[in-house]
Amino acid sequence: MLNITNIQPIKSNSGVSELEKKYEILFEPVKIGKVELKNRFCLAPMGPLGLSDSEGGFNQRGIDYYTRRAKGGTGLIITGVTFSDCKVEKQSMPNCPNSTYNPVHFVRTGREMTERIHAYGSKVFLQMSAGFGRVTIPTNLGEFPPVAPSPIQHRWLNKTCRPLEVEEIKSIIKSFGDGALNAKRAGFDGVQVHAVHEGYLLDQFAIAMFNQRTDEYGGSLENRLRFAKEIVEEIKSRCGDDYHVSLRFSLKSMIKDWREGALPGEEFEEKGRDIEEGIEAAKLLAKYGYDSLDVDVGTYDAWWWNHPPMYQEKGLYIPYAKMVKEAVDVPVFCAGRMDDPDIAAKAVREGACDIVSLGRPLLADPDYVNKLRAGKINEIRPCISCQEGCMGRIQEYSMLNCAVNPQAARERATQYNPVCRPKKVMIVGGGVAGCEAARVLAIRGHKPELFEQSSRLGGNLIPGGAPDFKHDDLRLASWYENQLNLLKVPVTLNTKVTKEFVKAHDYDVVIVATGSNPKTISLGDDEHVYTAADVLNKVKDPGERVVIVGGGLVGCETALWLARNGKKVTIVEALDKLLKVNPPLCSANKEMLERLIPYNKIDVLTSAKVTGFKNGVLTADVNGETKEISCDSVVLCIGYEPENSLYKQLEQEVPEIYLLGDARRVSNIMYAIWDAFEVANHI
Incomplete structure (x- = not known):
């Protein structure tokens, strides 16, 4: 595995770094259909929960979020799922953007966003969904009954879905044409259809396990793909043949049974779409008019494939993307833990894909692309694949965020507050809370000093990152070490801070982030x-x-x-x-x-x-x-118990003092970082 935290640019005689030459292929301009991208990087679509307003347009938070990734150098921005249907699978508003709910408002807010994105030389596609069907997350379901191709079991609820009527299918198809035309008017360079992928509604029609219909939308593979075929035909008829229509596509479903997915390396009988049928489907979809395919594997019944946790390997979709790439003559996108630039460059060089999609890595660091291009790999804040801030919060609270980047999808509300009078701040504890507080304070102009009793920074990231599947935890610890070094924050290791030590020094503010201790019990031996x-x-x-x-x-x-x-x-x-x-x-x-x-x-x-x-x-x-x-x-x-003894000794004697991280409340990495950011950004 590449240790990207330790790479430094090596300059050749020509002045171009060896690192820049190594990844040069990722920064080549590339055409996908009629759309030319400045590089091969794409913001992978992720649910834009919290990024729309009550009229279905993009709110300021959404506009800022997507524009920030364009500013960071990403060649193509694909929004998360938006809707066009307002009749069949109604959405609670505000939920996600909807390009037909209030067309004038959508075009106005969309135009404001696309113009800002285009200013950075990036292109932008609107991802449009046919619906969720049996996989609608209950917190987003509202009062509306779940629908599906046939009366099948809901993914999450013990309910049977209602089969769609043909006239409802036709209504959804027409809404795609209306919505895509509004997207074109709003300045989007193309659309991506969501999706013959992950078991969403279009995929439910495409998979025989879910589609038990006997009409023209069921039976043969061609019939099961008819819904997707008629959508692309409708969009092209309304927007023109040159308007780019991409498709999210899962080559293989990884389904063992209802609500039962397969694990990596597991032998099983595929109940969903297997590779042979997937290749045939890819060929048909390209033939129908889809201009590019955005490839992965999995379904909601095997959700850890489409949204890979740290237990999945890096670049896990590459073999499947390559199969599709060899079968079709349209560009292929590949995402799935592609943040290691060696893996990404190799995938492009070996013909597995044309475009490298980064989802969660661009939540963690919107400047990933520009930092890589400049050879500053050790400055890229790593995604740790915890999915606490992104998928976890989407699932539970209907909002998109990031555990390691508190500013993701909150760019304007959490912008750094510059200071007029710098304060001298003592930070006790070098775990993630202490490091984040020091980083933010230094950026704002304060003078933080950090003290850690162990021999290195990182706190619980160090034991937490010991398993090979948690390696990114160690990368995050190294990132904090590097950031504090770049910001010239004084760090004193191997020092246990006492009450007397604090009182003997002249600090304006004290932050106690002394972490937690493992709970223990006596068992005899x-x-x-x-x-x-x-x-x-x-x-x-x-x-x-x-x-x-x-x-x-x-x-x-x-x-x-x-x-x-x-x-x-x-x-x-x-x-x-x-x-x-x-x-x-x-x-x-x-x-x-x-x-x-x-x-x-x-x-x-x-x-x-x-x-x-x-x-x-x-x-x-x-x-x-x-x-x-x-x-x-x-x-x-x-479990763990807060280590807050120093804080209790000081809380009545230090005028401005804060307790952060596990020392305040034992939780996870996300809340340690978020709480530290909140406090440090307002001192």
């Missing part, structure tokens, strides 16, 4: 009872047979890492299921991790209260019955 951090940091050797006490996120990820390293692992959880007490996780992350546990032969004992550990045997009470598990060690993953 405590010599072989360790914390997860001790094991992850390789301070302790857990042996070959390990019992993890606690089935939350830390426990499950530690168990997975140990199992993949050849250990025999058992999870013992007091509650009736794993991952029950964590804050809302994106379903893609949660469901994949849940399935990876048995797939990696990890034993699980739930509703179990641990009672002791002696002579290599852990005992647990399971509903009144004693269970015994032989093991070499026990790893405690039973």
Whole structure:
């Protein structure tokens, strides 16, 4: 794996860095149909929840968000899903933009946005959806009954969907023509049809498992693709043959059964669209008039494919994109953890794709493209694939954000506030909260100084990043180290700050971000009872047979890492299921991790209260019955407690003092960073 945090530009005799030459192919101008892009980078479409107004236009937040990614150098901007249908699958407003709800207003706000995007030399497509059907997330469903091609099971609810009538299909098709024409008037360079992909409504029509119709929209592959065919024909008839129409397309569904997806490397019988039919579908869709295909794999029943968590490999769609690229004569887009520029450049060079799409990486750092072009790779803020700020918040709260970038989709509201009178600020603690506070304060013009009791910055990112699938956590820690160095923030390591130390120095403000400590309990033979951090940091050797006490996120990820390293692992959880007490996780992350546990032969004992550990045997009470598990060690993953003792000593003696991160409230990386940004941006 490329360690992009340590790369520095190497200048050749010509003055052009070797790094710039290495990635030169990514910055070539490229034509897709009649549209010429300044480089091969695209903002992958992501749900624009919170980016529209009550009339279906783009609000100021949405305009700023998309324009910011254009300013960052991205060649093509594709909006997240917008709608044109106002009759069949009605949307609660404001939800997502809608190009036909109030056409005059949509054109006005869309024009304001596209003109700003074009000022940076970028192009922009409007992604238009035929609807969600059986996969509509319940929080976005409102009072409207879910629809589908046939009376099939809803993805999330125990309800049967209502089949669409033919006249409703025709109404949706017409709305695409109306909406695309409004998009063209608003200055969009093309549209992307959403989607024969991920199991959305058009995909439900295309997949025989979901489409049980006997009319002209069911049966043969051609009939199941008729809906998609008539949409592109309608758009072309209204906007002209030269108007670019792209399509989101999943080559393979990865469905084992209803609501059951396959894992990477798993052998299974495909119940959805398999590769052979997918290749045939791609050929037909190109023949029907789609000018480019945006390729991935998966469905909502296997959501961790379309929205890959950190447990998926980087560049996971490349083999599938290449299959499509070799089968069609239209440009192919490829996304899916493509933030490693070596992987991206290789994919283009080897003919797997024409365009590299970045979704979450451009949430994390809107300047990714410009930084890469300038050879400043170690300045790119990494996406950690946690999906807490993006998919998790879309799913739970109907808004798009980013865990590591508090300004994403809130650019204007969270712009840095310059200071008139710089303050000298002491920050105690070098985890993500302390580092983020120091970074923001320095950018604004204050004079922060950071003190950390360990030998490096990063806090819980360090043990958290130990598993190979959490490598990006370590990249984030390195990014903070580099940022504070560039900003010339004084950092003192290996120093435990005391009350007396603080009072002996003249600081205007004190920020306490001293993190948290793992909870521990005595089980008897405590010599072989360790914390997860001790094991992850390789301070302790857990042996070959390990019992993890606690089935939350830390426990499950530690168990997975140990199992993949050849250990025999058992999870013992007091509650009736794993991952029950964590804050809302994106379903893609949660469901994949849940399935990876048995797939990696990890034993699980739930509703179990641990009672002791002696002579290599852990005992647990399971509903009144004693269970015994032989093991070499026990790893405690039973939560964390705030370390706020310094704050309590100082809170009545320091005029301006703040408590941040886990020291205030044990949570996740996102809230540590967000809270630190909020406070540091208003001191």
